[in-house]
Amino acid sequence: MFKNIGKGQVHFENLRISETTDLCELKKIFSVEDKRTAVISLHGCGNLQPRILRLFVQLLPETSPVLLTLGCCYHKMTINENWIMSNTIRTTAKELANLPIGAFRLACQERMTKWTQLSVKEHEIHKKAFLNRAIVECIYERIGYKDYVDTRRVNRRLGSSYDEVLKNLLHRNKVGDSEVEEWSRIFYETIASYEPYFDYIEPYT
Numbered sequence: 713m714f715k716n717i718g719k720g721q722v723h724f725e726n727l728r729i730s731e732t733t734d735l736c737e738l739k740k741i742f743s744v745e746d747k748r749t750a751v752i753s754l755h756g757c758g759n760l761q762p763r764i765l766r767l768f769v770q771l772l773p774e775t776s777p778v779l780l781t782l783g784c785c786y787h788k789m790t791i792n793e794n795w796i797m798s799n800t801i802r803t804t805a806k807e808l809a810n811l812p813i814g815a816f817r818l819a820c821q822e823r824m825t826k827w828t829q830l831s832v833k834e835h836e837i838h839k840k841a842f843l844n845r846a847i848v849e850c851i852y853e854r855i856g857y858k859d860y861v862d863t864r865r866v867n868r869r870l871g872s873s874y875d876e877v878l879k880n881l882l883h884r885n886k887v888g889d890s891e892v893e894e895w896s897r898i899f900y901e902t903i904a905s906y907e908p909y910f911d912y913i914e915p916y917t
Contacts, residue, residue, distance in 0.1 A: 729763050738767055743775045750778035758788035843910060844870045844877050850902045851881070855895070874903060 727738070742749045751771070753764050761783035768779045830838065848870065851857075870877040878899050881887075887895050 729760060729767070731759070731763075733763075735767060735770065739770060742767075742771050745775075747775065748778075749776045750780065751776060752779075753781040753783075755784045756781055757783075757785045759790060761786075762789070840872060841870075847877070847899075847902055847906070848881060850906065851895075851898055854898050854902060857885075874900075 727741070729738070742751070749771075751764060751768050753760065756764055761781065764779075764781055768776070827835070870880050878896060881899070882892060882895060
């Protein structure tokens, strides 16, 4: 966030906004008498995007006339209020009222121009990485595991074969010997249950 405090002067403030943040206090920060503020968010991850929008609509347009925000990682949102839908879409396309996580993930994918520049080999590598990350997230959900290594770099380099992915998954999460069999069973069961849908990945990656 930056606040315009005078001609040629800009004051920056870093704010951490979560579900426990007091919006009244934030409104005081943004609503400065005889000054104007701008709300700027680049890569507002997950829940941050709807929270920023809620904050902005409560600010006075006279003091906070500008909102510049770019959301990302929609699939990490836990707020399920269809905030991204317009009133028109909600009433005319009710089947879109509850979008699945997969739909939000697709909203985070690359621009069309990026895909046209990829070679066939590069495209296949990306497709495999995309599939591996999806499988791993399903496994974590089935196991009920919350302490997993959650970084884009780690989850993008799991390996090319399923055996290699499983090996890296067990190693990076420091799975004990007593749990290896259970993780392995769930891993291959997950692949088997979703394999009929793997071909649908291609059009979207």
